[in-house]
Amino acid sequence: xxxxxxxxxxxxxxxxxxxxxxxxxxxxxxxxxxxxxxxxxxxxxxxxxxxxxxxxxxxxxxxxxxxxxxxxxxxxxxxxxxxxxxxxxxxxxxxxxxxxxxxxxxxxxxxxxxxxxxxxxxxxxxxxxxxxxxxxxxxxxxxxxxxxxxxxxxxxxxxxxxxxxxxxxxxxxxxxxxxxxxxxxxxxxxxxxxxxxxxxxxxxxxxxxxxxxxxxxxxxxxxxxxxxxxxxxxxxxxxxxxxxxxxxxxxxxxxxxxxxxxxxxxxxxxxxxxxxxxxxxxx
Amino acid sequence: xxxxxxxxxxxxxxxxxxxxxxxxxxxxxxxxxxxxxxxxxxxxxxxxxxxxxxxxxxxxxxxxxxxxxxxxxxxxxxxxxxxxxxxxxxxxxxxxxxxxxxxxxxxxxxxxxxxxxxxxxxxxxxxxxxxxxxxxxxxxxxxxxxxxxxxxxxxxxxxxxxxxxxxxxxxxxxxxxxxxxxxxxxxxxxxxxxxxxxxxxxxxxxxxxxxxxxxxxxxxxxxxxxxxxxxxxxxxxxxxxxxxxxxxxxxxxxxxxxxxxxxxxxxxxxxxxxxxxxxxxxxxxxxxxxxxxxxxxxxxxxxxxxxxxxxxxxxxxxxxxx
Ligand SMILES: Cc1cc2nc3c(=O)[nH]c(=O)nc-3n(C[C@H](O)[C@H](O)[C@H](O)COP(=O)(O)OP(=O)(O)OC[C@H]3O[C@@H](n4cnc5c(N)ncnc54)[C@H](O)[C@@H]3O)c2cc1C
Numbered sequence: 065x066x067x068x069x070x071x072x073x074x075x076x077x078x079x080x081x082x083x084x085x086x087x088x089x090x091x092x093x094x095x096x097x098x099x100x101x102x103x104x105x106x107x108x109x110x111x112x113x114x115x116x117x118x119x120x121x122x123x124x125x126x127x128x129x130x131x132x133x134x135x136x137x138x139x140x141x142x143x144x145x146x147x148x149x150x151x152x153x154x155x156x157x158x159x160x161x162x163x164x165x166x167x168x169x170x171x172x173x174x175x176x177x178x179x180x181x182x183x184x185x186x187x188x189x190x191x192x193x194x195x196x197x198x199x200x201x202x203x204x205x206x207x208x209x210x211x212x213x214x215x216x217x218x219x220x221x222x223x224x225x226x227x228x229x230x231x232x233x234x235x236x237x238x239x240x241x242x243x244x245x246x247x248x249x250x251x252x253x254x255x256x257x258x259x260x261x262x263x264x265x266x267x268x269x270x271x272x273x274x275x276x277x278x279x280x281x282x283x284x285x286x287x288x289x290x291x292x293x294x295x296x297x298x299x300x301x302x303x304x305x306x307x308x309x310x311x312x313x314x315x316x317x318x319x320x321x322x323x324x325x326x327x328x329x330x331x332x333x334x335x336x337x338x339x340x341x342x343x344x345x346x347x
Numbered sequence: 348x349x350x351x352x353x354x355x356x357x358x359x360x361x362x363x364x365x366x367x368x369x370x371x372x373x374x375x376x377x378x379x380x381x382x383x384x385x386x387x388x389x390x391x392x393x394x395x396x397x398x399x400x401x402x403x404x405x406x407x408x409x410x411x412x413x414x415x416x417x418x419x420x421x422x423x424x425x426x427x428x429x430x431x432x433x434x435x436x437x438x439x440x441x442x443x444x445x446x447x448x449x450x451x452x453x454x455x456x457x458x459x460x461x462x463x464x465x466x467x468x469x470x471x472x473x474x475x476x477x478x479x480x481x482x483x484x485x486x487x488x489x490x491x492x493x494x495x496x497x498x499x500x501x502x503x504x505x506x507x508x509x510x511x512x513x514x515x516x517x518x519x520x521x522x523x524x525x526x527x528x529x530x531x532x533x534x535x536x537x538x539x540x541x542x543x544x545x546x547x548x549x550x551x552x553x554x555x556x557x558x559x560x561x562x563x564x565x566x567x568x569x570x571x572x573x574x575x576x577x578x579x580x581x582x583x584x585x586x587x588x589x590x591x592x593x594x595x596x597x598x599x600x601x602x603x604x605x606x607x608x609x610x611x612x613x614x615x616x617x618x619x620x621x622x623x624x625x626x627x628x629x630x631x632x633x634x635x636x637x638x639x640x641x642x643x644x645x646x647x648x649x650x651x652x653x654x655x656x657x658x659x660x661x662x663x664x665x666x667x668x669x
Contacts, residue, residue, distance in 0.1 A: 109483070111484065111599060111618060111619050111622075112617075112618055112619070114486075115483045115486040115487050117487060124483070124487065135599070135600055136600070192461075193452070193455075193462065194455065194456070194461065194462075197452075197456070216448065219483070219484050219599060219622075220482065220483055221482055222464065222465055222480075222481055222482055222483075222484060223462070223464050224443070224448045224452070224464050224465070224501075225448075225451070225452035225455065225462055225464060226452070227452070228420065228448070228449065228450075228451070228452030228453045228455075228456075229452045229453065229455060229456050231420070231421075231453060232421075232424065232452070232453040232454075232455075232456035232457055233456055235421075236421075237419075237420065237421055237531045237532065238420045238421070238449070238453065239420070239449075239532065240420065240445060240448055240449035241445040241448065241449065253535065256445075257445060258418075258444075258445050258446060259357070259444055259445065259446075259545060259547050259548070260357065260539055260540050260545050261537060261538055261539035261540055262537070262538055263534055263535075263536065263537035263538065264534075264535040264536050264537075265417070265532050265533060265534055265535060266532075266533045266535065267531050267532050267533070268531055274448070274449075277593065277596065277600050277601055278593060281587070309494075310455070310459070310460070310461030310462075310493065310494055310495045311461040311462070311463070311491055311492060311493050311494065312491075312492050312494070313489045313490065313491055313492070314477060314489075314490040314491070314492050315489070315490045316482070316487045316488065316489050316490075317487065317488045317489075317490070318487065318488075319485060319486065319487070319488060319625070322643065322644055322645075322646070323646060324646075325632070325642045325643070325645045325646060325647065325648045326646065326647050326648070327647075327648050327649070327650065328647060328648070328649050329649075330649050330650060330651025330652075330655065330656055333649055333651070333656045333659035333660055333663070334659055334660070334662065334663030334666070335663075336631065336647055336649060336660065336663070337660055337663035337664055337666075337667060338663070338667070339647060340608065340629070340631070340647070341667050344608075344629045344646065344647075346550075346551070346607045346608040346628065346629045347551065347575060347608060347664075347667075
């Protein structure tokens with residue numbers, strides 16, 4: 065017969081193991097049940113607008129410009145809301161963040177009307193990507209978001225930089241060119257695209273996903289009820305942290321004018337191929 | 348001092364894009380009176396690495412660590428930052444593709460280096476360091492001043508071209524230095540397109556819009572593309588409808604391309620579409636509506652029905668290829 069101490073040791077080990085498992089499961093549930101998503105929103109001129117350069121040459125003329133949520137950001141907000149709705153409570157909240165002045169409040173209200181739970185506005189001119197990313201990173205570390213979504217570019221500055229910069233400021237993983245996000249038994253699976261293919265990857269949270277086309281089919285539009293609800297949702301205003309931008313715009317230029325179109329008769333369409341071969345020398 | 352260029356490989360081979368980047372880096376290095384170092388991550392054979400010397404690279408740093416087989420933005424950033432410090436780089440050059448966009452911004456923070464993304468010309472000035480970049484999706488271009496001591500540029504594809512400047516380059520294998528660089532990105536499964544000419548690589552692109560009327564009409568367009576050795580593209584509504592795969596969607600929210608020849612068939616020329624194709628060297632439009640805005644961007648145009656014009660073009664191409 066084995067001494068009673070042996071059973072005691074076995075039992076206590078089993079108990080330790082049991083408590084460890086319980087603790088881990090609690091922690092996992094906590095993460096899954098309390099997941100907070102942050103969606104970065106840039107506000108840009110309506111993409112159909114003619115862009116006129118301002119008198120100072122350093123800015124664009126904003127007279128008559130309609131401001132919209134950057135197309136990719138609208139899609140990432142849509143996907144974040146879809147994920148939250150299908151998460152049976154695991155995703156606690158979808159917050160939007162914007163670095164900009166009070167003039168962008170209507171577009172932020174629109175994000176709330178579409179379905180975001182709350183909004184943060186960092187009260188500063190977003191002078192460059194580095195400055196903007198530093199502000200967002202500060203809020204992420206203060207408020208502990210688990211997933212940060214960013215669009216792959218803004219249609220005004222075409223910088224494609226803010227998302228990656230946020231991740232580096234926080235020293236957390238980032239996955240870029242994400243065309244699908246899904247949740248599979250608590251694991252977030254990201255599909256990313258590269259020249260000539262795509263792959264499914266996972267990274268530990270917290271992380272930044274930089275999203276592109278495909279992430280959601282159509283941007284969600286605000287319902288009447290959404291617009292009413294948005295009125296009572298909070299927009300918190302935070303003051304910026306001090307950080308020097310690394311770049312600035314010295315001037316804008318119009319694109320070079322196109323040479324004008326030479327028309328070829330449809331009946332004689334073959335002539336086009338000759339011109340492309342002999343004149344333009346592109347085939 | 349040096350100019351460091353990141354040369355991506357695809358299954359161990361470089362593409363036109365990598366050679367264009369090295370050509371560009373060589374010109375930038377001339378402006379700064381310095382030389383070009385190229386950094387390559389992945390299993391690339393010596394012979395292939397040597398090719399970078401043809402475009403002006405004098406040093407090639409090769410890192411063939413198995414841990415870095417899957418792109419991990421954080422790990423790649425650390426590796427390139429270390430190489431950059433070792434090479435004493437003051438300008439770093441990346442492609443403005445998905446890989447460049449994944450790494451360059453992180454590196455910008457790590458090295459406190461201002462970034463000029465999507466540049467399409469050589470720097471305009473070196474004091475202050477000023478680059479020419481696309482903004483407002485091609486509706487305006489900015490002179491961007493980068494104030495930091497180190498600068499990062501991402502080059503718009505096909506905006507500079509390839510120039511040969513043969514150089515006797517030295518290859519350094521730094522793999523062992525990075526044996527412990529493991530990333531947190533876990534690859535579950537991957538999928539590669541095979542056999543097709545990639546849209547972003549193609550010199551010629553034939554693209555269809557809603558004016559093609561039905562997916563059943565595409566064979567005529569695909570036939571023209573195959574005779575021209577061209578890739579196929581489409582507008583957003585065409586891919587949204589599922590007429591064509593979404594990899595073909597060109598435009599502001601799709602792929603941004605700059606082929607030598609872009610043939611737009613049944614495409615109206617909305618600003619969001621032009622945003623993705625306006626840097627093409629030569630644009631051709633085929634449309635039934637002579638007032639379609641695409642003709643304002645085009646160099647050659649045919650007012651006519653796509654389904655009647657396409658077969659004529661195929662016949663004419665066969666004629667010159669004889
Ligand atoms: C935020 C945002 C982002 C967008 N991003 C993109 C983008 O990235 N890429 C993109 O393409 N679009 C984008 N769009 C959509 C864009 O605004 C246009 O709706 C779209 O480009 C139009 O596609 P189309 O030219 O195929 O169709 P249409 O505009 O319907 O044009 C069809 C053309 O075909 C011509 N036609 C008709 N019959 C024939 C025939 N038999 N033969 C020849 N020609 C014929 C017609 O005259 C017409 O000009 C975006 C829109 C928004 C709001």
